[in-house]
Amino acid sequence: MAAHSQTSDNSSKLVPSLNLVQFDVPVKGNNYFLDVTPSKYDEQFRPILDFFTNCELNDVLTKHASDIPLRFVQQWWYSSEYDDDKEGLVGHINLGGQSLSIRITPQTLTRRFNLLTTTDLQIETFEKPPTQEVLIQFLQHLGYNKEITRLSQFRRQYLPPKWNFMFSVLNRTITCKIGSQDQTHPAIIAIMYALFFNRSINMAHILFCEMLTAVDKKNKDLAKGKQPISVLFPRFISVVIQRAMEKFSITEEGPMTPLFMMNSFKATESCCPIIRTDDGIPNTFRF
Numbered sequence: 001m002a003a004h005s006q007t008s009d010n011s012s013k014l015v016p017s018l019n020l021v022q023f024d025v026p027v028k029g030n031n032y033f034l035d036v037t038p039s040k041y042d043e044q045f046r047p048i049l050d051f052f053t054n055c056e057l058n059d060v061l062t063k064h065a066s067d068i069p070l071r072f073v074q075q076w077w078y079s080s081e082y083d084d085d086k087e088g089l090v091g092h093i094n095l096g097g098q099s100l101s102i103r104i105t106p107q108t109l110t111r112r113f114n115l116l117t118t119t120d121l122q123i124e125t126f127e128k129p130p131t132q133e134v135l136i137q138f139l140q141h142l143g144y145n146k147e148i149t150r151l152s153q154f155r156r157q158y159l160p161p162k163w164n165f166m167f168s169v170l171n172r173t174i175t176c177k178i179g180s181q182d183q184t185h186p187a188i189i190a191i192m193y194a195l196f197f198n199r200s201i202n203m204a205h206i207l208f209c210e211m212l213t214a215v216d217k218k219n220k221d222l223a224k225g226k227q228p229i230s231v232l233f234p235r236f237i238s239v240v241i242q243r244a245m246e247k248f249s250i251t252e253e254g255p256m257t258p259l260f261m262m263n264s265f266k267a268t269e270s271c272c273p274i275i276r277t278d279d280g281i282p283n284t285f286r287f
Helices: 043-053 058-062 070-079 106-112 132-142 161-173 186-197 203-223 234-247
Strands: 012-016 081-083 088-095 098-104
Touching (some): 043 161, 070 088, 081 203, 088 203, 106 234, 132 186, 161 186, 186 203
Antiparallel strands (some): 088 098
16 A cells, blocks of 8 residues: 655644533444454454455544543534635634634545545546446445345345445444444445445545535534534544644543444345355455
């Protein structure tokens, strides 16, 4: 894997104290991190687990900060909004006489989670995301065992167990879905496609758009008088806040942000056949 390009980090700065509303937003299970201990998974899933530990998304799936004060994450999430001038999501944290402004952009995610840039890959631009038609063909290639004409019809139960596991890891760790994991956004299928065929798509942009969508919905709900049901993307936010705390030598005691770990996955009865490694799977994804 290529060495990552170094860029300056100006994603956080101290500003005059802001009168932030303190709202105790709960943190429900979403944006899990992956435990890569092989013994915790059925043997048939371990090749994919090994692949995840050696691919570009390793930090995206596993990196977490376990000592970030809960109130910091709550304040950032509650105050976050898209800033056109800064081309990113900006949220704030109270530090007594000052506030800490923290910006999250695709570049922030690239730095914090060691994602590859076009410079690292020695290409001019990332590839365009695959179309819905291509992604449906991809699902069929994996052995998706039900007729599907739109990605909105996708249900993970119709994937063979091995690819069900791959999907479940991605859906559980890099989205903010709470509750049922049976459905997802097309972006997660696109990431599966890129990993499967070793395609160079802009992972940081996809992750940022997922966060942007969540923040936009939260702010629309607030405008209607609806309070957030949970902090979304608590793990990603915590990792970014951790870097800001280190930069400004901030220490804080109190309740820490709860994080959630995915550390097991059991095969269930399925009408789908298991795809073997000799069933026409491209060499870029052989186990």
